[in-house]
Amino acid sequence: xxxRDQNTDVEVFADAxxxxxxxxxxxxxxxxxxxFGKFTALQNINLSVGRQEVVVVIGPxxxxxxxxxxxxxxxxxxxxxxIVVDGTELTNDLRNxxxxxxxxxMVFQQFNLFPHLTVMDNVTLAPRQVRHTPxxxxxxxxxxxxxxxxxxxxxxxxxxQLSGGQQQRVAIARxxxxxxxxxxxxxxxxxxxxxxxxxxxxxxxxxxxxxxxMIVVTHEMGFAKEVADRVVFMADGQIVEVGTPEHFFKDxxxxxxxxxxxxxx
Amino acid sequence: MTAIARAPTAVVVPVPGPVPRALxxxxxNLFRTPIDGMVTIVATVIAAYIGYRLFQFVFVTGRWDVVxxxxxxxxxxxxxxxxxxxxxxxxxxVAGYIGVWTGYSRTRTTAPIPATGAVIANPENPTTLGxxxxxxxxxxxxPPPPSADEASEVDDEGATPVERAVDMLGRxxxxxxxxxxxxxxxxTGTPWLVxxxxxxxxxxxxxxxxxxPTRALLVVATLGLIVAAAYFLWVDPFNWLGVPSSVGxxxxxxxxxxxxxxxxxxxxxxxxxxALVGVGLFGSLALLILLTNAVGWxxxxxxxxxxxxxxxxxxLCFPLGVxxxxxxxxxxxxxxxxxTAYIELFRGVPLYVLLLxxxxxxxxxxxxxxxxxxxxxxxxxxxxxxxxYVAEIVRGGLQSLPRGQTEAAQALGLSAVRTTFFIxxxxxxxxxxxxxxxxxxxxxxxTTLVGGALGFLDLLAGSQAATRQGDFRGQGLLxxxxxxxxxxxxxxxxxxxxxSQRLERKLGVGTR
Numbered sequence: 001x002x003x004r005d006q007n008t009d010v011e012v013f014a015d016a017x018x019x020x021x022x023x024x025x026x027x028x029x030x031x032x033x034x035x036f037g038k039f040t041a042l043q044n045i046n047l048s049v050g051r052q053e054v055v056v057v058i059g060p061x062x063x064x065x066x067x068x069x070x071x072x073x074x075x076x077x078x079x080x081x082x083i084v085v086d087g088t089e090l091t092n093d094l095r096n097x098x099x100x101x102x103x104x105x106m107v108f109q110q111f112n113l114f115p116h117l118t119v120m121d122n123v124t125l126a127p128r129q130v131r132h133t134p135x136x137x138x139x140x141x142x143x144x145x146x147x148x149x150x151x152x153x154x155x156x157x158x159x160x161q162l163s164g165g166q167q168q169r170v171a172i173a174r175x176x177x178x179x180x181x182x183x184x185x186x187x188x189x190x191x192x193x194x195x196x197x198x199x200x201x202x203x204x205x206x207x208x209x210x211x212x213x214m215i216v217v218t219h220e221m222g223f224a225k226e227v228a229d230r231v232v233f234m235a236d237g238q239i240v241e242v243g244t245p246e247h248f249f250k251d252x253x254x255x256x257x258x259x260x261x262x263x264x265x
Numbered sequence: 266m267t268a269i270a271r272a273p274t275a276v277v278v279p280v281p282g283p284v285p286r287a288l289x290x291x292x293x294n295l296f297r298t299p300i301d302g303m304v305t306i307v308a309t310v311i312a313a314y315i316g317y318r319l320f321q322f323v324f325v326t327g328r329w330d331v332v333x334x335x336x337x338x339x340x341x342x343x344x345x346x347x348x349x350x351x352x353x354x355x356x357x358x359v360a361g362y363i364g365v366w367t368g369y370s371r372t373r374t375t376a377p378i379p380a381t382g383a384v385i386a387n388p389e390n391p392t393t394l395g396x397x398x399x400x401x402x403x404x405x406x407x408p409p410p411p412s413a414d415e416a417s418e419v420d421d422e423g424a425t426p427v428e429r430a431v432d433m434l435g436r437x438x439x440x441x442x443x444x445x446x447x448x449x450x451x452x453t454g455t456p457w458l459v460x461x462x463x464x465x466x467x468x469x470x471x472x473x474x475x476x477x478p479t480r481a482l483l484v485v486a487t488l489g490l491i492v493a494a495a496y497f498l499w500v501d502p503f504n505w506l507g508v509p510s511s512v513g514x515x516x517x518x519x520x521x522x523x524x525x526x527x528x529x530x531x532x533x534x535x536x537x538x539x540a541l542v543g544v545g546l547f548g549s550l551a552l553l554i555l556l557t558n559a560v561g562w563x564x565x566x567x568x569x570x571x572x573x574x575x576x577x578x579x580x581l582c583f584p585l586g587v588x589x590x591x592x593x594x595x596x597x598x599x600x601x602x603x604x605t606a607y608i609e610l611f612r613g614v615p616l617y618v619l620l621l622x623x624x625x626x627x628x629x630x631x632x633x634x635x636x637x638x639x640x641x642x643x644x645x646x647x648x649x650x651x652x653x654y655v656a657e658i659v660r661g662g663l664q665s666l667p668r669g670q671t672e673a674a675q676a677l678g679l680s681a682v683r684t685t686f687f688i689x690x691x692x693x694x695x696x697x698x699x700x701x702x703x704x705x706x707x708x709x710x711x712t713t714l715v716g717g718a719l720g721f722l723d724l725l726a727g728s729q730a731a732t733r734q735g736d737f738r739g740q741g742l743l744x745x746x747x748x749x750x751x752x753x754x755x756x757x758x759x760x761x762x763x764x765s766q767r768l769e770r771k772l773g774v775g776t777r
Contacts (some may be wrong), residue, residue, distance in 0.1 A: 101678040112673035116691050116772075125687060126677035171673075178677060217424050 011205030024051040025084075026182060026213045027072060032081035034067055034237075039068045044239045045081070049182075052211040056224040059234035060260060065217040068234070069184045071122070072215070073104045086181055102130060109187040111167045113159035113174070121154040123174045130178070140179075149203050155199075165196030169203050183207065185216040205249040221265065225249060233257045331742045332749050333450050335731040339749070340447070342566010342722040351560070353459055355552045357466045363543060364470025369482065369541065371475055436763060443756035486540040489548060495521075496551045500558050520550070554581060562640045566722040568753060574640075574723075575709040578647035582708075583701075585648065586655025587694075591685065593660055604656070611653035616711055619646045620718035639719050651708045658700045662693035695772045702765035706758045713754075724750055 027049040034042040042064045046086050049055050057065045070076045074097045083090040096217045114122050125140040127133040138254060146152040149169040159167050168188055189197045203221050207212055208227045224231050224245060231248040233241045241254045297301040448456055592604035623642040666689060674684040716726030728746035
């Protein structure tokens, strides 16, 4: 195991540093390790994401995809290595954590909207409380965001009154309202009924087209092929292979990747 | 709704009148099998007998004179009669305040949704049909039809005054019936005046909140604050607590300055709800001083004392309980240990014993010159005791929240404090309303322990004392007075319970 993995690491690191996007580094993970008790969820993750780049992360369940992006905004604390987001290193310093969370929007598998607040309040809460935007200004901004995800007419409803697809789009609007520099998507379509997946994917495609830096954990291979600048394949807490979608889906190098692709395609 | 649904059936189906339908129902539900029939008959006989005896007791054999004559003892104990205007003013003020809030919140819920251009106009999903332009066109031509949801909401809220009155009667009938019963027992006109004044104050407050425009309401609120501030200055607010007069006055001036500053600030930003809350807070403080600064509160009694103890203790134990619950989940070990120890200590001791301890044993440990009055001690015991239970209830609510809620708030950059107050607590507290109100009702009923433990003349003690004095001595009238006490407590408890159910339903909106 070790021999091949060693090679892989070197190769992957080389691959992963060739960012897409504008060429500036937006997110940099180097040597990131995360353990849950004795279980190592991430071992030696190295990945750089460029400004305006879209990186899609795929892999079998339990491979550490979610854990990796949850480390980027400190929903999980990494045990070793460095995580730098737009020049700010993620340390135990609360100011840095807050700074990074402000610049990083996250969309969850289960939406995690606030059920006791209206859609508009969901979207405006963070701008008002974290950025101290005045109410009027925040609502104008919120409406803009809801228009961007194409559900402005739902502003006065509660999340429980919306469909799953609509809820997930509100969640995207809520993250966007903080004007983040990076968006993290943690399996955003996995909890949706099939007929609602596309409305969410379309919203994400719009976002990518507008030049948002995105890391997307997903099982939607169509989305990966169409939108991704690079695809990252993870297994057993490691990055196994990184490449452009063409390379990745037509001519993967690693056996593990081939096996995974043959299982899902 | 039901009226509309029923009307056509009555027209279309001519035959089934009410009588045959009742017969069918009875046959199906009461006499389906012979055994069913037997059970029905036996149960009817027993119920009829109990009903007959109850009727006999209430209307024939019961000697209710003891209640009628001692009504004031039951209601206010030995409270100085010349000072009774103080609680009356307090009741009127509270009624008016509640009225203003109710009226104000009605204007808020029925106010049209502020339309931001084309956005709200189109109930359809604008993603279809390449919506934007079409929507704007539609708006330019005609006012948009309300969407189905908006219409139904308007339906809900737009009930006629009569319907709303009926709804209120259905909701509050135990309370209304209880008050009417008390009024029917009254021998003077004063209770009628008080009751009528309360209704008028509530109604006036409602109209004020409902129809007076925002800015005028704000002026009223500010005036209220200034009155409260003036009262602080006028009286020596804290002398009844044993605070020296000079300190009391100084505190009064500080409070008055705070009131004035707050009023000016609120007027500046035009925050009506905040202004109302401010008026409420300072107002209740002023009322508390009004209630106690001439009479203290050791001379309170009767139902008034039970209600007073319950209200104050509920108001104090709720925030304390929430803090304890948060503390028990804190990451800091010291805070967690202290909170846990507190909760487990107070939950492990009987309330009655705590009251005895506060009343009697405290004197052994603390010199009498600095021990607070007995009522203060009773309030402290009720507050500390119930807070421990409230803490556990709230903790249950906190644990019922999915982790994703805090994660989402953190991911947005909200601080831990803001996450707690904007995301976690509102949801957790809503989830535990039933248990919490149950605890408050329990506290209200437990206030009857103060008679036995501390020798207060509360409602229960008063009802016992009434049978031992004057003409009623030695006639065994506890059979009349105790059920009367039970009835009054039942009225209070059932009202709390029903209002909490309503609150629950109201807050549950939108989370279905």
